[in-house]
Amino acid sequence: MTEALTRYSRSSSLALGALLAGLMLLGVGFAAYFIVFASEETFVEEADTAILAEMRTARSVAERGHAPLQAWFNDALTNNPLGFLYALKGADSLTISGNIATWPADNVVVVKEGLIRFEYASAPSHEHRVAVARIMTLPDGRFLLVGRDVTSLNTAQWFAQTFGWVMIALFVSFAVACLIVGWYVANRMNRIADTANRIINTGNLSERVPVDSSWDDLSKLSAVLNRLLGELETTMLGVKSVSDSIAHDLRTPLTRLRGDLDRLPDSDARDQLLGEVDNILNIFTSLLRITSIETERRKSAFADVQVEELLGDVVEMYEPLAEDKALTLELACVPSCIYGDRDLLFQLFSNLLDNAIKFTGDGGVTIDATVDHNFVRVSVCDTGQGISPAEREKVLRRFYRVDKSRSQSGNGLGLAMVAAIVDLHRARLELAEGKDGSGLCCHLTFERVS
Structure with missing residues (x-):
């Protein structure tokens, strides 16, 4: 499960889908902000600010007496470009004058302290509308109502909020679609990669990539x-x-x-x-x-192989050849186990040891096997003439020989076979200079079997 999640998390297609989904969710945030901005409180706050300003004017006029207030009131009704609502109610609570037909009594909602929302009948058409207003008591005992019609604002608010919710739904849908498309592409690419890896590991070219449809x-x-x-x-x-x-x-x-x-x-x-x-x-x-x-690439003979036993058998076979050339042959091996074909691994180390002895004049050959966490590292080092860095990759090709004069015996296939066996076992081969600056070290790294 963890490996599958890791594969998907490293997929560029899924990453792109997640990026687009993130951008869509950012759009959701903007749409949510737009909805909040288009809330009733925002629109009402603007209307209330204008009402308070008009109330301050009315209060200052009322302090000068009844006649100035009445003149201001009549002028406000006549010249009303901003669409304010005005109403005067007598102290007897019966008579009313202004541009609303009735004093708000029913269906009054307190929006906040001092501010009410109510339905009214406009004069002279008596059309039912919605308004917000404040009411103040005048020095002579009458009541003055100053309000603003918010019917059109409510309509605009409804459209704005509806638009915001539609945008949120679209953004969320797009985000989900981006993730689904990213997952689909990543899943298909992983299936193609899995098929390719199975072919590489088994050599079975009869494997085929699954084809779900033909539309994409x-x-x-x-x-x-x-x-x-x-x-x-x-x-x-x-x-x-x-x-x-x-x-x-x-x-x-x-x-x-x-x-x-x-x-x-x-x-x-x-x-x-x-x-x-x-x-x-x-x-x-x-x-x-x-x-x-x-x-x-047959792996039917693969099994657990004890490295110390395998290397011991190889060294035992080549000890007489090393003694004939007066070379030392040393083996240092930590007990460990790898998974592979024992016969092929024997061939691999035999080829390496044969080359090391063949191209070493004086000194000797050492085989060292160590364990590093989940890997087994085997090094075959000699004190011979070595291989230049420019030729270390070439010697793994078929028939390539460092000895251009071909004075040494051989056919140039030993290291090519080593490379093929290493590749079959999904191991790693590194050719490097010897520890003292001379000779050649062949480092092989295998996965360890615990």
Whole structure:
């Protein structure tokens, strides 16, 4: 579960989807702010500010007497560009004058201290509308109402809030859609990558990328990749067929030739010819072995391998060869276990040790195996002539030889086979300079089996 979450979290498609979703949620925040801004309190606050200013004017006029107030009131009703509501009610609570038909009594809601909201009938049409107002008591006992019609403001508020909620719904929908699309793309890409990894690990070219539909580009890409895999499978089967033909058509005559040579009387010429035929047979065997490892990638023989036992067997086999060249052969190994094909691993270390002994004149060869957390590190170091940094990658190719004069025995396939076995075991191979600045160290890193 954790590994799957890690894979998805590292997906650029899902990251892009999350980024877009984040931007959409930012839009949700702006829309929510817009809704708050378009709330009733915002609109009412603006109207109340204007009402308070008009009330202050009325109070100052009322302090000068009844006549100035009445003149101001009549003028306010006549010249009213801002649409204020005015009403005067006598102390007897019966008579009323102004631009509203009735004094607010029913359906009055206190918005805040001193401010009320009510429905009224406009004069002279008697249309029912909504207003907010403040009421003050005049020095002569009458009541003055100053208000603002907020019917249109309420309509604007409704449209604004509706627009805000619609935008929130759209932004949330877009955010979810972005995440779904990002997950879909990441999931499809992971399935393609999983198929590719299975092919790399098993060599089974009959694997195919799942194709869910044909409407999207990833499905089209999967179909193209499947066609490519089909062509590769056909090609590799052809290569295998050619390899089998080589094994049958060339090795068999060579083996027959060797048998004929072996029946000849002993002579230096016969021994030389036998050596050449054996060398050719070894080349064919190595080539077929490398091809088999690289193309078939069989892991049926994989099992837990004790590193100290494996290296001990390899050293035991090469000790006589090292003694013949007066070389020291040292093994230092920490008990550890790796997962692999024991025969192939034996071939790997045999090739490395054979090369080390072959190209070391004086000194010796050391094999060191250590454990570093979840990995086993095996180093094969010699005191020979070494390999220049420019050639360390080239020596892993088939038939490449550092000895251009080809005065040393060999066919240039030993390290190529090592590279193929390392790749099959998903290990890591590093060629480096020896500890004292001379010779060559081959460092191999395997996953440790606990």
